[in-house]
Amino acid sequence: MDRTSPVPLYFQLAQQLQAAIEGGVLAPGSLLGNEIELATRLGLSRPTVRQAIRSLVDKGLLVRRRGVGTQVVHSTVRRPLELSSLYDDLEAAGQRPATRILADRVEPADAEVAAALGVPEGTEVRRLERLRTAHGEPLAHLRNHLPARLLDADAGRIAATGLYRLLRAAGLTLHSARQTVGARAAAPGEAELLGERPGAPLLTMERVTFDATGRVVEYGSHLYRPSRYSFEFQLLARG
Known part of the structure; x- marks a missing residue:
């Protein structure tokens, strides 16, 4: 993450996750873990991680499943x-x-x-x-x-x-x-x-x-x- 960039951190994270999904690094069915775990691992705030995930859910790249967590789906x-x-x-x-x-x-x-x-x-x-x-x-x-x-x-x-x-x-x-x-x-x-x-x-x-x-x-x-x-x-x- 480039914290000196004018590009918001949530958008940078969303772009990196999207590239990983479309490039096959994050395979369909992969679990991202919960927002707290991701925020801690990446050194980001929970709202930043939540906004990034929401943008990818809206694009159809991620899905939130009750009792499972946030999961990668097949790319568009x-x-x-x-x-x-x-x-x-x-x-x-x-x-x-x-x-x-x-x-x-x-x-x-x-x-x-x-x-x-x-x-x-x-x-x-x-x-x-x-x-x-x-x-x-x-x-x-x-x-x-x-x-x-x-x-x-x-x-x-x-x-x-x-x-x-x-x-x-x-x-x-x-x-x-x-x-x-x-x-x-x-x-x-x-x-x-x-x-x-x-x-x-x-x-x-x-x-x-x-x-x-x-x-x-x-x-x-x-x-x-x-x-x-x-x-x-x-x-x-x-x-």
Whole structure:
């Protein structure tokens, strides 16, 4: 701790703890001990330690458990806005992704799906609905629609890897996507699936993906837990 710095001590401590969590030094499930023990060990006041811990609880990096103490939870997934599968991003970040298939069927496209895929309403499309977890915790509810005969992959293969990896393996060249990010309150069924309370805020993402010929190959409509997930944007200044 730099006591000569204008940066508050609680903020310095919070930054050091966050770096240790995100760097894997403090593994998920680790106990920090109580505020008195931490304050004594670090030579800080108890209010300073309490404020640092509270800021990390608010970020979803720590959780206070009655009878257990302050415990490290899994760090928030920060995903760059790139044309990649969530599964691959999680795997690359060491987040141990897993997938539960909720639906895999061919059905007539409703008006929303038909407009997104650029096909007549009622056209047969393949609907994939999945629950994606990281370290065993629910992270995202993924719903995708594809042209019915675009991808020949069974539920087992879909559960074991990312959708875009399967599309590329099928010979498709993914070129670009149009994506919208928003937020809304969780409906009761969505909340139960994602381990949130009804009405809790959820991140939303809709994406329409095009191949190298300009054909729409996928329409995704996804829900994410904001306590476990965020999008990262890179902004460039105009010259």
